[in-house]
Amino acid sequence: MNLRRRGETGVITVADLDIVNPYFRAADLRKLFADNGIRLAVSDYAGSGLDVPALNISVKGIADNTDYLIIDAGGDDEGAKVIGRFAADIGEIGYDMYCVVNCYRYLTRTAPLTAALTRDIEAASGLKCTGIVNNSNLGAETTKAHVAASIPYARETARLTGLPLIPFEMKVYVKPIWETRRFPFSEPTGEVADEMGS
Amino acid sequence: MERSLMKGNEALAEAAIRAGCAHYFGYPITPQNEITAYMSKRLPKVGGVFIQAESEIGAINMVYGCAATGTRCMTSSSSPGISLKTEGISYLAGADLPCVIVNVQRGGPGLGSIQPSQADYWQATRALGHGDLRIPVFAPSTVQEMADMTGKAFDLADEYRTPVMILADGLLGQMMEPVSFPEEKAPAARGEKAWAANGHGNARPKNIVNSLYLQPEKLEQNIKERFVRYGEIEKKYADAVSDNADGADIIVAAYGSTARIARSAADMARAAGIKTGTFRPLTLYPFPEKALREACASAKKVLVTEMSMGQMVDDVKLALECKLPVEFFGRTGGFVPAPSEIFEKIKSMTEV
Structure with a gap:
């Protein structure tokens, strides 16, 4: 979405390789991506409600037909195992692999824990991370103070992993359904949320 | 903390x-x-x-x-x-x-x-x-x-x-x-x-x-x-919580995630002038029968809402000993009830 906001006109594809959890898939956001001219590559089973960890995707096939390929690989080393299947292809194509970190998640609440998980993800995926993205947040309770308090953690994680901190511009397009209204989880998802700023 | x-x-x-x-x-x-x-x-x-x-x-x-x-x-x-x-x-x-x-x-x-x-x-x-x-x-x-x-x-x-x-x-x-x-x-x-x-x-x-x-x-x-x-x-x-039950004409009873939606629906009903409270059991066995009866002290009707065809509704009826009419609204098959759907049901219960 940021690529489009910056005026990028090439072909952009998002591939959802997170097949560990059949809930909350990129396939749920098909309309949002389509409206912004972003291609979506997901398993035939995504969004079907079928609990099958199957993935009939060719990363190389997709990469040959796109200018940018963004892969969502799930949240931990379990999710990253799926990447391992495509590691040779991804390595051959060339890539950036960002670890998106959050000090308010219990298992990554300190920089050493996060650095260890980063190494686990690299081992499971067979690829090396190339950057750290600080997405520290407490969901609906997030304040500017929470974000500010996470900066030393992000810097320390970057230092421990030897990876650069990747700056990014954040606009929230989709909130989880339980955050969109007070007790909200019954209406259609995919609504555009308020901009939270960078 | x-x-x-x-x-x-x-x-x-x-x-x-x-x-x-x-x-x-x-x-x-x-x-x-x-x-x-x-x-x-x-x-x-x-x-x-x-x-x-x-x-x-x-x-x-x-x-x-x-x-x-x-x-x-x-x-x-x-x-x-x-x-x-x-x-x-x-x-x-x-x-x-x-x-x-x-x-x-x-x-x-x-x-x-x-x-x-x-x-x-x-x-x-x-x-x-x-x-x-x-x-x-x-x-x-x-x-x-x-x-x-x-x-x-x-x-x-x-x-x-x-x-x-x-x-x-x-x-x-x-x-x-x-x-x-x-x-x-x-x-x-x-x-x-x-x-x-x-x-x-x-x-x-x-x-x-x-x-x-x-x-x-x-x-x-x-x-x-x-x-x-x-x-x-x-x-x-046996434990439960209730909201806005005092003076309510209708009590909406629900547990778990559905109870949060029931509260939204009750908010909508109160905004529309219908005196509506909610009742949420924290324990299902033991079912908080006494707390339910207390929450329903002023109620004329009770609505039970669940993500099923109606199961807790039995315990609500048993606890109230048939002293109040109990109605049911539920979704099943994986659908989560919408606040608006429950609100419509509450509205229908006020019509004679």
Whole structure:
């Protein structure tokens, strides 16, 4: 979405390789991506409600037909195992692999824990991370103070992993359904949320 | 207190570890897999044991063996997996073994779906195994309650030597909300278990853990003694919350994630001038009958809403002893009721 906001006109594809959890898939956001001219590559089973960890995707096939390929690989080393299947292809194509970190998640609440998980993800995926993205947040309770308090953690994680901190511009397009209204989880998802700023 | 952003399943698992649950036995099934995955990662780091059993039946029988040693332990599953565990749950109840069993409900019958559901209410409160038995059931509605009720469940299980169930649903399991954890209790604070079969070392008579009583007198005595404990649990643990019940014409009763939607619908009804309150049981067995009657003191009608074809509605009618008309609105098949749908039902109840 940021690529489009910056005026990028090439072909952009998002591939959802997170097949560990059949809930909350990129396939749920098909309309949002389509409206912004972003291609979506997901398993035939995504969004079907079928609990099958199957993935009939060719990363190389997709990469040959796109200018940018963004892969969502799930949240931990379990999710990253799926990447391992495509590691040779991804390595051959060339890539950036960002670890998106959050000090308010219990298992990554300190920089050493996060650095260890980063190494686990690299081992499971067979690829090396190339950057750290600080997405520290407490969901609906997030304040500017929470974000500010996470900066030393992000810097320390970057230092421990030897990876650069990747700056990014954040606009929230989709909130989880339980955050969109007070007790909200019954209406259609995919609504555009308020901009939270960078 | 420090806040963490966690999924309901993760918060429940972490709360169990902090409650002294060092042993977990499970088998994967959506939508509770985060509990199993979390335990597999965390327990070895805190000196505990995680075993992925060969089946749900294997897991519940491992719980039996572990609980017999007096060690705090847990298993979790989702609806079809809980059905497989029921034989083992009956044996646990018959042997007076404390443990916690988690059901993150999905659609049924059969394989049903992986979407949220509340269609296991009858099973949880009436049919978690054969024989004269009851299982205390907690019904969380937030990620924080997934954590808090897990600690309570372990305490209740030990206090009354009974299996205890946490009845959640796929929505609560997958939902991410900020959560705080209470301070961990030292193991000594949880007390000794004089009945545990954990090695007598020739220093005391041996303890035997068993559910077989061939003499009718012994079995009847055993069951009657257990029902005295159920009576104490009913007095001590039945719990509920109500909102805007004073002066309400209509009370909307719901539990778990549906209770949050019911509150939204009640807000809409009050904004439309309909005096509407809500009632939410925190325990399903014991069902908080007295609290419901108090919440309905001024009510003319009661609406029960669930993600099922109507199961808790039976307990509501029993508690009210047919003194008030009770209506029902539910969605099933994986649909979560919309506040607007419940609001429309409330409106229809005001029409003569």
